[in-house]
Amino acid sequence: MIIINNFIEYKALEGKTIGVSAWHTISQAQIDKFAEATLDYQWIHIDKERAEKEGPFTSTIAHGYLTLSLIPYLWKQIAEVRNVKMEINYGIENFKFGQPVPVNSAVKLEATIKTVTDLRGTVKVVVAARLLIKDQKKPAYSGDVIFLYHFCKE
Template identity: 55%
Template sequence: MIKVSSFEEFAKYTGQEFGVSDYMKISQEQINQFADATLDHQWIHVDVERAKKESPFNSTIAHGYLTLSILPHLWDEIMEVDNVQSMINYGIENLRFQEPVLVGDEVRLRVKLKSCRNLRGVVKTEMDASLEIKGKKKNAYDATIVFLYYFK
């Protein structure tokens, strides 16, 4: 795990990979809870029997936004940012869902620092993030995630 506590420490990683999280298994319970939280109960996510018969994947799949919502958890396995008053999820750019995440798949996050700028005391980071699916060639998604860090 990499640890940083200032803009200068962050900036020295520009253009470099920060690392890769551990794998996380996606369960049907997680998918169902996400469906309940977001009111998105499309059958391809929550109806196991119908998905086995009618889905081109022969399985239920995780919501794309569920796979995005685990990004902060997986990010915390890669990077520890100390001396921070707050961190804001500022945006996601160039997001492309490329491969569905099936129930039971294991995913992990790979992150590279694209840019790091000091905006009058607020550190804006742009990171290339890929959610990899164990055993598959295509990533679940690739995107540029943007965080704002307010260091003390």
Template identity: 45%
Template sequence: MPTPVHGVDGLKQLVGVDLGFTPYRTVTQEQITMFADATDDHQWIHVDPEAAKTGPFGTTIAHGFLTLSLVSAMLPEILQVDGISMGVNYGTNRVRFPAPVPVNARIRLGAMIAEVTEVTGGVQVQVNVSIEVEGASKPSMVGEILFRYYH
């Protein structure tokens, strides 16, 4: 169940709040291949299951940037902002990919609102996020992601 927030003032009240985790979702080979097609990144560790069997991960893995891009799809599962005219991705301060996301892995997103600062017309929100593979010992992606929400 997402944390409901009303407007930019509601976002300010969430600084330091752990939003918890999304439900798990499976990363499929079809998603990985479609991302490779969209980005023109067809490295064999992503798109060639036969070659990947003998590679360093024993299977194909998701692109790190595919994992990062899923933040925008998953965050609304734990944070629902209303009372705004628009919300946009603004960028990242820091992103790392400490562990791979193997094909057919189940992943989930965890998030915490780290900072909310005033910008013209609204606020900039730094969300500290992590994506973890079910059963893995360390996260697959950690980052400080920036969003802007406007009145």
């Protein structure tokens, strides 16, 4: 894990792949809880028997937005940003889903710092994120995650 204490340390990471998270297995229980939380009960996610018989993947698959929602959890395994008054998940851009994530697949996040900009005291960081699936060449998704940080005065 990398530790970042301020704008200068963040800026020094610009253009670098800073790491990957640990593997996280997406279980059917997690998929079902996500379906309940979002009211997205599409059968390809929650109906094991139907997914095995009728679905193109021979199993249920994680919701795309479930895999996106793992970014904050997995990001915190890659970088610890200290000395922060406030951190804001500002946005996502240019995201493409490359392939579905079958139930019980292990995934991990790979992060590259694209840009670090000081916007008069607010630090805007664009992170290129790729969600890798164990034993697969193609990522589940790739795109840019944007964080805003308000660092404490040093």
